[in-house]
Amino acid sequence: MPTRSTDLGLALSEVEVPRGFGRGPRWWCANFQDAGFRITLPRQAILEALTNNSTKHLSAEEIYFEVHKRYPGVGLTTVYRTLEILVNMGLVFRFDFGDGKSRYELLQGPNAVTHHHHLVCTNCGRVIDYTEFIEQEKGLLDKIEKVLSEKYKFNIKSHQIQFSGLCEKCK
C-alpha cells in the first residue's frame, strides 16, 4: 500500500509534502494539524476560494457564495468559523473598510498577494492595493514596532496602514 488515505480522499503524502497549488496539494494542512485542527472538506473549500481570489477583498458571505458554486453543502456558519481560525493562525488578515462587513485577505501560500497597504474610497467602497514606498514603510514600521513592543510590553503581530478619501469617480 503506497499511501494511506483519509475519508476525505486526500492522499496523506500530499498533506505531508505539499508541492504545487491551485487544484493540487494543500500547503496549509500542516498549519491546521499543528494547531490541532482537522482537515475537512469545508475548510479545503474555503481555502480554495481564498486562494482563487487572493487579489480581491472578499466578505464572509462572498466567500460563502464562492464556495457554494462547487460545494453547495457548506454553510455560512462554517465559513465564519473557519475564517476566525485562519485569522488567529495568521494565514488570513481581517480588514474593516467601513462598509459594515469584515473583509478577508490571504497572507500565506504560493498564491498570496505581496505585502501591501490600502487606499479606500469612503463613498463607493473601492479599495486599491498599493505597494509604492512599501520598503520604506516596512523599514519605519519595523523600527517603531521594536520600540513600542518594548515600551508598552506588547507582542505585536501585525500592522496596517490605510488611506481614506474619494476615488476618481466619487470626488
Added chain:
Amino acid sequence: MPTRSTDLGLALSEVEVPRGFGRGPRWWCANFQDAGFRITLPRQAILEALTNNSTKHLSAEEIYFEVHKRYPGVGLTTVYRTLEILVNMGLVFRFDFGDGKSRYELLQGPNAVTHHHHLVCTNCGRVIDYTEFIEQEKGLLDKIEKVLSEKYKFNIKSHQIQFSGLCEKCK
C-alpha cells in the same frame, strides 16, 4: 437688547465668536452652520461628551450614556446621526478596533488629542495611543499621499496606522 438669543438659550455672540472651551462657548458651531446644519441641544450635548472624553475611544452607545447623564431626553438614534455628520465634516474620526462597534475620536477643537496612531490588543481590546516617531510617520505618509493621490486620482482625506497584537496582560 445687547445680544439676541436662540430658543436654545445660547447667546448668539458666543456662537459667532467662540473664545474658550469646556462648559463655555462653542467652537464647532461655525462648522455646522457653514454646512447648513442647525445648532441643536442634542448636538451640543454630543460634542460636549466627545470633548470631555477626548482621550478615550467611545462607542456610540457610550457617548449616548455620557450624554444621558446630563440630557436624558437625547436619543441613541440622534447620537448615531450626529456622529455621521461629524465624521463627514472631519471633526471626528471613526475607528474599528475589531470589537464589533465603531469608536470615535475628536479631531478638532481646543480639547482634541494631538495627532497619534494606535496599538490594539486583539484579545482584551485595550487601545494605546502612541506618538513615538509620529513626525517620521507623518513625513513619510505625506510623501506617499502625494504620490498616491496623483497616481490613483484619489482625493485623500485621512490616514490610519494601527499595530495589533497582545498586551502585557494578555500575552
Added chain:
DNA sequence: TCAGTAATTGAAAATGATTTCCATTATCAA
C-alpha cells in the same frame, strides 16, 4: 482495518449594532 470519541458541521434561532420610519417638535430666516 475499524470502531470509539471528540471535533466539526449546517440549519435555525438569537444577538446586537446600526438604520429606517414616521409622527411630533424645534430651529432659524424672513
Added chain:
DNA sequence: TTGATAATGGAAATCATTTTCAATTACTGA
C-alpha cells in the same frame, strides 16, 4: 412672531455575526 422644513426620539426593521444543538465526520489507537 411665524412658517417652512430640518431634526428628533421611540419603535420597528435590517443585517452581519454568533450561538445552540442534534447529526455527521475526521482521526486515534487497537
